Amino acid sequence: MEKNSKRLSRRTFIKGTAIGVGVGITGLNLKEVYALPAPQKWNKEVDVIIIGAGGAGFCAAIEACKAGAKTLILEKEPVTGGSSAICGGSLAFAPTSMQKEKGINDSPNLFYEDLLKIGKGRCVKELVRTYADESNACYEFLVSLGVKFQSVEMRPGLSVPRVHRTSAGDTLNILKNESTKLGAELLTRSPAKRLYANPQGRIIGVKAKIKNKDTSIKAKRAVILTTGGFAMNKDMLKEYSPLPLESIMAVSGLGTTGDGIKMAMEYGAAPSQMTLALSPITGVGIPMDVNTKTISQPNYAGAVIVNKEGKRFVNESVAYTDIALAGMSQTEALIFHIADEQVFNAYKASTYSRMDRPLKADTLEELASKAGIASAALVEEINKYNGHVAAGNDPDFGRKSLVGIAGKPTPIKTAPFYAYVTKPGLIATMGGIKVNTKTEVINVFDEAIPGLYAAGEVTGGMHGAGYHTGSGFGKALVFGRIAGKKAANEKPQR
Numbered sequence: 001m002e003k004n005s006k007r008l009s010r011r012t013f014i015k016g017t018a019i020g021v022g023v024g025i026t027g028l029n030l031k032e033v034y035a036l037p038a039p040q041k042w043n044k045e046v047d048v049i050i051i052g053a054g055g056a057g058f059c060a061a062i063e064a065c066k067a068g069a070k071t072l073i074l075e076k077e078p079v080t081g082g083s084s085a086i087c088g089g090s091l092a093f094a095p096t097s098m099q100k101e102k103g104i105n106d107s108p109n110l111f112y113e114d115l116l117k118i119g120k121g122r123c124v125k126e127l128v129r130t131y132a133d134e135s136n137a138c139y140e141f142l143v144s145l146g147v148k149f150q151s152v153e154m155r156p157g158l159s160v161p162r163v164h165r166t167s168a169g170d171t172l173n174i175l176k177n178e179s180t181k182l183g184a185e186l187l188t189r190s191p192a193k194r195l196y197a198n199p200q201g202r203i204i205g206v207k208a209k210i211k212n213k214d215t216s217i218k219a220k221r222a223v224i225l226t227t228g229g230f231a232m233n234k235d236m237l238k239e240y241s242p243l244p245l246e247s248i249m250a251v252s253g254l255g256t257t258g259d260g261i262k263m264a265m266e267y268g269a270a271p272s273q274m275t276l277a278l279s280p281i282t283g284v285g286i287p288m289d290v291n292t293k294t295i296s297q298p299n300y301a302g303a304v305i306v307n308k309e310g311k312r313f314v315n316e317s318v319a320y321t322d323i324a325l326a327g328m329s330q331t332e333a334l335i336f337h338i339a340d341e342q343v344f345n346a347y348k349a350s351t352y353s354r355m356d357r358p359l360k361a362d363t364l365e366e367l368a369s370k371a372g373i374a375s376a377a378l379v380e381e382i383n384k385y386n387g388h389v390a391a392g393n394d395p396d397f398g399r400k401s402l403v404g405i406a407g408k409p410t411p412i413k414t415a416p417f418y419a420y421v422t423k424p425g426l427i428a429t430m431g432g433i434k435v436n437t438k439t440e441v442i443n444v445f446d447e448a449i450p451g452l453y454a455a456g457e458v459t460g461g462m463h464g465a466g467y468h469t470g471s472g473f474g475k476a477l478v479f480g481r482i483a484g485k486k487a488a489n490e491k492p493q494r
């Protein structure tokens, strides 16, 4: 992809467009047709402006500061962290020292192959290659800053345990403190509104609302978009999602409203996989507890998934994105996870356990009536499932393991019984603007837009048509670091 990414001036770009034709006909000064021409006077000047204080933004800031750039981070919310700070803290990295200590034989190549396989051949391979090659350096970088990893775990679709678990909140605090310690200026409640370009089409600054005042900030080297995805923007979801959205709960960082995508598109940025039917809606779908609106995955500890009619409809051990997708077409999109005491305890003891609140009953019939599931059908289905477990063969859905290739299904037979009532939730979007491996934003003619970089959920292309657990947060941190280094190394503009 990079070899096609020639830098092109806005002038050349405009020549071939309707605007360019308009310029010729009306004799307008070219400057007048730019989306947002530079102001007469800048209110502030820095080397690098980073828009969005989540995982990608802080990693970019750390690297930009280390390279000596005067760096400003704009965050529109009162608190920093975005989706990164509320995420599950799963990070896909390989091959790490933690994996080696546990005798797990992983490599960048195996990681690359798994990412491509999970992405069903639809990933932008160069981005996957960069992620797989750079991920261990990112792990070491986090460890060097004091980030603690608790475990490395298996997930569906992975060849080996590769998902490193950490506290997302603690990690974001560490990254934020490091950014400001290195000299980055951080302004909260300061939304970026638009980008400024010069007559050559180079991005040269940002128009932001700071203390409720329009403020024009010059970026002498570059602007980096780290604004996250668009899970909280209903209009964009309607526009780009291949599936209806009525039954989806969006639980994502409040600021993930697609601002960076729009700002970049104003200057011709190409979309990448915005409409690809990935999981429920062009994003990461996952079953969520309908009451607590938190992630719920007792299926990976052995719970059986049924619909309102009491029937199984999916292999409970496949990726949660596929389970959420299957749930979309069930009655009221309800996904019930049925557990017995053994499964309940295994789930509680696992690192999966979150804040979900199951219903509890002494019999399956009573549980069905509490949860609103067809009672006789549920009893019959669980009996059938227990028979499959005893026979070691699930002819209905082919469930062989609990997570990926690990753990064996157990029968649901010991009271009390539990029902986790969930629906598909949307936690992240996977499509975004197109970037190359240097994180330069790419326009619709496959050319880099000068002075503009992007990293994290605002970008598309890496995931393809599937989702490797831990690659959303991981992508933000790995590519955020690259963006910070590259932006800081741009030649300063006068």
Ligand SMILES: Cc1cc2nc3c(=O)[nH]c(=O)nc-3n(C[C@H](O)[C@H](O)[C@H](O)COP(=O)(O)OP(=O)(O)OC[C@H]3O[C@@H](n4cnc5c(N)ncnc54)[C@H](O)[C@@H]3O)c2cc1C
Residues within 6 Å of the ligand: 051, 052, 053, 054, 055, 056, 057, 074, 075, 076, 077, 080, 081, 082, 083, 084, 085, 086, 087, 088, 089, 090, 091, 092, 190, 191, 192, 193, 226, 227, 228, 229, 251, 252, 253, 254, 255, 256, 257, 259, 260, 427, 428, 455, 456, 457, 458, 469, 470, 471, 472, 473, 474, 476
């Ligand atoms: C509940 C939940 C669980 C998840 N679990 C995992 C997991 O375990 N592992 C994993 O890999 N992924 C997970 N994800 C996805 C992952 O968290 C995100 O994809 C990733 O952290 C995004 O990082 P980011 O830095 O690109 O964006 P964010 O962390 O969302 O940061 C973007 C920031 O930009 C700000 N912003 C937006 N617009 C503007 C503007 N105009 N001006 C200024 N600031 C702006 C936002 O307010 C926000 O603070 C989860 C997501 C959620 C919601």
